[in-house]
Amino acid sequence: MITLTATLDIDATAKPDLDTAPDRTAVKARRRLLLLSALIYTGVVVVDLLIATLVALVIIPTLGARLFNSAVGPSMSLNGEIVFWLAPFVSLIALLVVGELVAMRGLWRLTRRQIARIARRQAASASR
Numbered sequence: 610m611i612t613l614t615a616t617l618d619i620d621a622t623a624k625p626d627l628d629t630a631p632d633r634t635a636v637k638a639r640r641r642l643l644l645l646s647a648l649i650y651t652g653v654v655v656v657d658l659l660i661a662t663l664v665a666l667v668i669i670p671t672l673g674a675r676l677f678n679s680a681v682g683p684s685m686s687l688n689g690e691i692v693f694w695l696a697p698f699v700s701l702i703a704l705l706v707v708g709e710l711v712a713m714r715g716l717w718r719l720t721r722r723q724i725a726r727i728a729r730r731q732a733a734s735a736s737r
Contacts (some may be wrong), residue, residue: 612647622732634735635735638731641731642724642727642728642731645727646724649720649723649724650720653716653717653720656716657713657716659714660709660713664705664706664709668705669702669705671700672698672702672705673698676694676698676701677694677698686737694699
């Protein structure tokens, strides 16, 4: 039978070294920046979801109904419906999705730049 024992020697009277102890104001500033970043990113995610919902539930069905009503005649064959309604509809949906992704990426980049700017401002004010 093998027995492992470990001893832990703790000096209760030791004081923390001030050079290695983290500065409390720096820790508070980092925590504040982390919370602000999380709040801003949460807001961007909510805006992205609202944009995606608006496009999926309002714009695409409205666009499809408008294209269908203007393109489909009473005596149009299946090939005519595909050419005059379905192909333009799919193309417009693809353009909407690409535009939506570009807008979301732009919001995300803007958010990252704003948080970096806030972090630089906090670092500059802490170094004074």
